[in-house]
Amino acid sequence: MTNPAPGTLAWFEVATSDPDGAQKFYGSLFDWTFEPDGPAASGGMDYRNITASGAGAPMGGLAGTGGQSPDHSIFYILVADVEATCADATQLGGSVVSKHLDPGPGAPTFAYLRDPGGNLFGVFTPPAA
Incomplete structure (x- = not known):
């Protein structure tokens, strides 16, 4: 599988204090499937990859917040260089x-940004193969 081109809307997340309820809602509404990703079973973050019916790869994630942050949804744009994109966003x-x-081995480099209107979005660069 190849990565989308830089500038592509490439991932989304739904963060919620009720991941089971969100999974039931979105799974029933859109026929999405969910697969655990990460160390939730060993006490880590509850993160579930989301795949659309018939799709070959996940397109987003469902993050259980444990009530530690407000429920929210966010979209991510793939970029060639997160740090350069942050600098460009600030200039604009x-x-x-x-x-x-430096999120750790196998994890993408990412940042959360706000546009001039205050809208939150994310940018990321996939981990090296």
């Missing part, structure tokens, strides 16, 4: 909410 009147430039 946006702001950087947070950067995660």
